[in-house]
Amino acid sequence: MPRTPATVLLAACAVLLAAGVAWFWTARSSRRPAADPSATGPTLPDRIAEWTTQRQAVAYDSQTIFSYIDGHAEVYLAYGMRGCLARRYVGPAGERDLVLDVFELASPDDAFGVFTYDRDGEPADIGHDALYRHGWLSFWKGRYFVSVLAERETERARAAVLGLGRAVAASLPGEGQVPAIVAALPTSGLLPRSVRFLRHPQILNTHLWLDDENVLALGRGVRAALGQYHREGVGAHLLLADYPSPDAAARAARAFGGRFGLGPDGTRPVEVSERGWFAARARGARLAAVLVAGSPQLAEALMRDAWREAKEAGHEAR
Numbered sequence: 001m002p003r004t005p006a007t008v009l010l011a012a013c014a015v016l017l018a019a020g021v022a023w024f025w026t027a028r029s030s031r032r033p034a035a036d037p038s039a040t041g042p043t044l045p046d047r048i049a050e051w052t053t054q055r056q057a058v059a060y061d062s063q064t065i066f067s068y069i070d071g072h073a074e075v076y077l078a079y080g081m082r083g084c085l086a087r088r089y090v091g092p093a094g095e096r097d098l099v100l101d102v103f104e105l106a107s108p109d110d111a112f113g114v115f116t117y118d119r120d121g122e123p124a125d126i127g128h129d130a131l132y133r134h135g136w137l138s139f140w141k142g143r144y145f146v147s148v149l150a151e152r153e154t155e156r157a158r159a160a161v162l163g164l165g166r167a168v169a170a171s172l173p174g175e176g177q178v179p180a181i182v183a184a185l186p187t188s189g190l191l192p193r194s195v196r197f198l199r200h201p202q203i204l205n206t207h208l209w210l211d212d213e214n215v216l217a218l219g220r221g222v223r224a225a226l227g228q229y230h231r232e233g234v235g236a237h238l239l240l241a242d243y244p245s246p247d248a249a250a251r252a253a254r255a256f257g258g259r260f261g262l263g264p265d266g267t268r269p270v271e272v273s274e275r276g277w278f279a280a281r282a283r284g285a286r287l288a289a290v291l292v293a294g295s296p297q298l299a300e301a302l303m304r305d306a307w308r309e310a311k312e313a314g315h316e317a318r
Contacts, residue, residue, distance in 0.1 A: 042102050042144065043171035044087050049160040051089035051098050060084040078200040079113050080106025080220070089164070096151035098160060102168060103145045108176030109223060113197035115140040117206075120193075124162060127169040128176060132158075137165045142174025181242050182225040186305035194228035208237050208291060215259045216241060216287070217252045229302060236276070236293035238302050243285045253282035256289060269299035279303050 044057050058068075061083055065073040068086060076084070082104045089098040105111045112128075115138060121131030127146065130139035135153030139146055148165050150157035179197050196207055199222055201214040207226060210216070216239075218224060224241040243249040257263065260278045262270050269277040269290065276292035277299040288306040293299035 042085065042146075042168050044085060044100060044102070045164070045167050048089060048098070048164040048167065050092040050095070050156070051160050051164075053087055053089045055088070057085045057087040057100075060086065075117055075203070076103055076105070076114060078198075078203055079110035082106065089160075091157070091160075095154060095157055098157070098164060099147075099149045099151065100164060100168065101147045103147075105143050105145060108140075108143050108174065109179040109197060110199075111140040111143050111145045111176065112179060112182070113199070113203075114145040116196045117203075119195075124165070126162065126165045127172070130165065132162070135161065137161050139165065139169065140176070141169055141172045142176045144172050144174075146172075179223060179225065181223045181240050184240055184306075185225055185227045185238060186229075186302065186308075188305065189229040189231035191228045191230060194226075196226045198224050198226060204239070210291065211259060213259070215252075215255050216289070217243075217248065217255065221248075229298070231298055231301070234294035234298045236298050236302055237291040238306060239287075239289045239291060240306060241287045241289075243287065246282070246285050249282040249285050249287045253280055253287050256280045256287075269293065269296040269303075271296070281307070283307065 046053055060068050062077055062081055065076065065081065065084055068084070073081070084104070085102045087100045089100070091097055103111075103114065105114060115129060118138070119131065121133030121136070121138070124130040124132045124137060124139070126137065127139035127141040130137060135150035135157060137148040146165065146168055148161045148168075150161050182195060182197055185195065196203070198204055199218055199220060201210075201216065201218045204210055204216075204218065204224070204226065218241070221244040222241055224239060226237060226239050229236045229238060241249070241252070243252065257280060260270065260272050262268070262278060262280060269279040272278050276294060277296050278289070278291060278293070279299045280287065280289040281303065288303060290299040290302050293302070
């Protein structure tokens with residue numbers, strides 16, 4: 001099968017995710033009927049510029065998606081994929097096909113999460129946060145993630161890809177906002193393209209390997225944001241996670257502290273072998289964890305900033 005944007009996006013993490021997603025989402029989603037995004041979602045045009053299609057869009061669910069993207073569907077399943085519509089457009093003489101994929105995820109937060117998996121490219125004013133690179137357009141809107149690929153990039157193909165993206169975006173219901181947990185990341189020194197929204201431990205490990213075990217108890221009921229920071233020549237990562245309850249956050253903080261030797265409260269940074277400085281603390285239902293910081297000073301500063309902004313936003317537990 002030709003390489004689609006979905007396979008390009010997922011190939012890097014398929015091995016990591018294959019074992020973990022089974023317990024996490026697939027069993028749940030397989031118990032309900034497949035959702036067809038076309039029923040309430042996008043309208044896929046029959047023609048765009050000089051590209052046409054004679055076939056209807058093909059709908060996939062959480063089981064059949066593997067037949068479309070060669071078994072690399074784990075990222076979409078980790079974000080609660082409800083369905084996918086795929087359509088191919090045949091180009092004029094001298095041009096290759098366009099491939100359109102519209103994924104319906106569990107929520108706007110999850111659609112944003114899929115989008116953040118790969119954030120390379122130049123901004124395009126389509127949907128939310130659209131990016132274009134090397135013939136590939138991706139964006140999110142509401143609970144949908146959209147991918148449009150030109151199998152060969154030319155000026156005509158680029159214009160058609162962007163035009164198709166605009167047409168699909170205009171038909172998508174809902175808007176969606178950046179998840180609140182993402183907006184809570186301190187902005188000083190944050191590298192914007194590094195920001196990820198996630199729920200699954202293997203998604204975290206794909207971007208920043210933490211541990212073989214799910215020490216933070218990530219899961220469907222958890223919303224987490226990961227950001228990379230660079231301040232005064234020193235780097236670090238900060239993870240914020242909102243849990244279903246204060247007890248769940250406290251348990252995750254204790255497990256994390258025990259795994260990395262952080263001590264009773266976890267707030268004092270500890271150097272973990274050669275990986276860097278770690279710190280963590282839970283307040284209310286939120287946990288903040290500094291990972292692989294280049295210095296204890298940066299780890300302490302990020303923890304202070306995370307809780308200062310949480311307090312200003314009224315999130316911090318009283």
